[in-house]
Amino acid sequence: xxxxxxxxxxxxxxxxxxxxxxxxxxxxxxxxxxxxxxxxxxxxxxxxxxxxxxxxxxxxxxxxxxxxxxxxxxxxxxxxxxxxxxxxxxxxxxxxxxxxxxxxxxxxxxxxxxxxxxxxxxxxxxxxxx
Amino acid sequence: xxxxxxxxxxxxxxxxxxxxxxxxxxxxxxxxxxxxxxxxxxxxxxxxxxxxxxxxxxxxxxxxxxxxxxxxxxxxxxxxxxxxxxxxxxxxxxxxxxxxxxxxxxxxxxxxxxxxxxxxxxxxxxxxxxxxxxxxxxxxxxxxxxxxxxxxxxxxxxxxxxxxxxxxxxxxxxxxxxxxxxxxxxxxxxxxxxxxxxxxxxxxxxxxxxxxxxxxxxxxxxxxxxxxxxxxxxxxxxxxxxxxxxxxxxxxxxxxxxx
Amino acid sequence: xxxxxxxxxxxxxxxxxxxxxxxxxxxxxxxxxxxxxxxxxxxxxxxxxxxxxxxxxxxxxxxxxxxxxxxxxxxxxxxxxxxxxxxxxxxxxxxxxxxxxxxxxxxxxxxxxxxxxxxxxxxxxxxxxxxxxxxxxxxxxxxxxxxxxxxxxxxxxxxxxxxxxxxxxxxxxxxxxxxxxxxxxxxxxxxxxxxxxxxxxxxxxxxxxxxxxxxxxxxxxxxxxxxxxxxxxxxxxxxxxxxxxxxxxxxxxxxxxxxxxxxxxxxxxxxxxxxxxxxxxxxxxxxxxxxxxxxxxxxxxxxxxxxxxxxxxxxxxxxxxxxxxxxxxxxxxxxxxxxxxxxxxxxx
Numbered sequence: 001x002x003x004x005x006x007x008x009x010x011x012x013x014x015x016x017x018x019x020x021x022x023x024x025x026x027x028x029x030x031x032x033x034x035x036x037x038x039x040x041x042x043x044x045x046x047x048x049x050x051x052x053x054x055x056x057x058x059x060x061x062x063x064x065x066x067x068x069x070x071x072x073x074x075x076x077x078x079x080x081x082x083x084x085x086x087x088x089x090x091x092x093x094x095x096x097x098x099x100x101x102x103x104x105x106x107x108x109x110x111x112x113x114x115x116x117x118x119x120x121x122x123x124x125x126x127x128x129x130x
Numbered sequence: 131x132x133x134x135x136x137x138x139x140x141x142x143x144x145x146x147x148x149x150x151x152x153x154x155x156x157x158x159x160x161x162x163x164x165x166x167x168x169x170x171x172x173x174x175x176x177x178x179x180x181x182x183x184x185x186x187x188x189x190x191x192x193x194x195x196x197x198x199x200x201x202x203x204x205x206x207x208x209x210x211x212x213x214x215x216x217x218x219x220x221x222x223x224x225x226x227x228x229x230x231x232x233x234x235x236x237x238x239x240x241x242x243x244x245x246x247x248x249x250x251x252x253x254x255x256x257x258x259x260x261x262x263x264x265x266x267x268x269x270x271x272x273x274x275x276x277x278x279x280x281x282x283x284x285x286x287x288x289x290x291x292x293x294x295x296x297x298x299x300x301x302x303x304x305x306x307x308x309x310x311x312x313x314x315x316x317x318x319x320x321x322x323x324x325x326x327x328x329x330x331x332x333x334x335x336x337x338x339x340x341x342x343x344x345x346x347x348x349x350x351x352x353x354x355x356x357x358x359x360x361x362x363x364x365x366x367x368x369x370x371x372x373x374x375x376x377x378x379x380x381x382x383x384x385x386x387x388x389x
Numbered sequence: 390x391x392x393x394x395x396x397x398x399x400x401x402x403x404x405x406x407x408x409x410x411x412x413x414x415x416x417x418x419x420x421x422x423x424x425x426x427x428x429x430x431x432x433x434x435x436x437x438x439x440x441x442x443x444x445x446x447x448x449x450x451x452x453x454x455x456x457x458x459x460x461x462x463x464x465x466x467x468x469x470x471x472x473x474x475x476x477x478x479x480x481x482x483x484x485x486x487x488x489x490x491x492x493x494x495x496x497x498x499x500x501x502x503x504x505x506x507x508x509x510x511x512x513x514x515x516x517x518x519x520x521x522x523x524x525x526x527x528x529x530x531x532x533x534x535x536x537x538x539x540x541x542x543x544x545x546x547x548x549x550x551x552x553x554x555x556x557x558x559x560x561x562x563x564x565x566x567x568x569x570x571x572x573x574x575x576x577x578x579x580x581x582x583x584x585x586x587x588x589x590x591x592x593x594x595x596x597x598x599x600x601x602x603x604x605x606x607x608x609x610x611x612x613x614x615x616x617x618x619x620x621x622x623x624x625x626x627x628x629x630x631x632x633x634x635x636x637x638x639x640x641x642x643x644x645x646x647x648x649x650x651x652x653x654x655x656x657x658x659x660x661x662x663x664x665x666x667x668x669x670x671x672x673x674x675x676x677x678x679x680x681x682x683x684x685x686x687x688x689x690x691x692x693x694x695x696x697x698x699x700x701x702x703x704x705x706x707x708x709x710x711x712x713x714x715x716x717x718x719x720x721x722x723x724x725x726x727x728x729x730x731x732x733x734x735x736x737x
Contacts, residue, residue, distance in 0.1 A: 004225060005225060010709045017715075018716065022723070044557075046171050053281075056274060061484065064178055065481075161469075164477050165476050167714070168719075168721035170480055172721075173480045174477055177474075184469060188470075203465045226714075227717075228720075282724050286723055292720060378464075379462045389465050389572075
């Protein structure tokens, strides 16, 4: 075989590692936007030494396997989050007043138009008979 | 210009081979790192850039095939060693020394950027369009290389020492980049491969200096001697023969077959 | 899975958990809810999940090696690009799975060190050699096919970060599998030499793939609680059967012969003097109409346990190359870690 020396003669080690344990790099959260006008979506995280490295890693890792127009990275510890257990986010009481579907305007339009037509009819009716 | 003059075909093919072969060989070397990089995320990034190089090579072989006939795979795999036009610098086996791999990428990508910039001003439309597309991607590779050179040269003394060592080792191979291919002067005069404002070597050296001056790395470069004959004329390093035989090992088993 | 995930990260079924929280947790699992990294979870759930994600990550990283050595020899530009991208994906999957594991409490560096000193394991299947280009085809078709089956079931699990990673990985594996199928089809439509090469590679990978899903269920310990918490979602035998049902007919269609170990009258596996298997047509491989499944011969489970204990054909080489990469790259990581984290590189 004509592989590189390393691949042709893979070293075998029986001793312990010669280097001391290393720490991990800083974790960055990654968001990508797949098309202009679409929202950025969370897609994973990378470990990097700093912002510049994080952006480079994120771009090559998460920005290439899909069409992608922008990549954001943010240090994980810069993301302030609520606690699943302690913090109630969504209210449990009736929230229908703050959603469009909480307002049945369709029915009200129908009733409104019916009333208007009836009023018109009554006017016509009155004119003809009196 | 939509049609290439017949007189320019032969020299242009030589020039295009030098670019495609450089990119194929560099991509081949760098892709060998996939799975073995120093940091997982960097492994992914470096492999992505190697894929860009090979994809660019494929596109240029395709363009050559349009001129000469044949197909990209046969041009990439099926030629005899002395018809390849790649240079010593890309041929070097890095033996998984990351400093050598990064410094080489740094030297080569700045050179490639200049070559593509020239082609992106070519008066042959097809070439101009292809080169412009590649130029944008080449700049990604430059950003990657610059970032690593600065980062490593300015970190631990160990890393700085390794980068310096690689620079010193590779600098003598850099003249091989600048060896002109056969008939290049005609292409320059005809506007197929328009020259830059400054000579290639000067432009390249100043781009390299822009990055390494602030790092304090020491490097001396020289332009190739007038009578230099190397890869651009088919005279290759020993590493190239081994690489070519490895690269075509499967292909050569049945060159006519589909794989 | 028999994985030791470091000294202080151990399963302990005698551990006392807060009864009320455990009950609430179990109820959430029963409702099919997904657990997130910052949720409360029983320690054995966390450890079990960590071991599984770590083993999976290790497997991706080591799984990059057998095919990685063919990148420099891929026979066409398209195959070369596809193979680089595929191996790169394995590294990417490893990265994502290590990230999941890191968030469960073990630093990535500790995981990489445990892997290269053989303290933790990776998937057995990657201890087999890939001596020809056709092995790349066989790996991408069969091993990735098996991996998709396994990962599809894992995507029904209960741990949110892992489940999302599985879904993403499966989308990428679909390309690996298709590319493998394309290569197998190309070789089986090719010259006699290519067909022979493909058959030999298929022989090398069929049985390791049957072992891929782990030992038969009766021998598999710990299946209970992990199934209950939906860390595991399908049994080894179920997945193995699905694999045979999917791939046996396809292989026969392509003109491949499906083989098993030659066994004597007592069922003892016969081997060549050098220990390699003697392959013979698997007579048990045929559809069983009444059970709506394919019959097949079991692999040699003694071989499985030998390989797991480190006696496989390439255990040393795989770990050795990973270790080479780790030690060779240490100066780069030292340089990167040497700077205070979070600050941009000082350009002045």
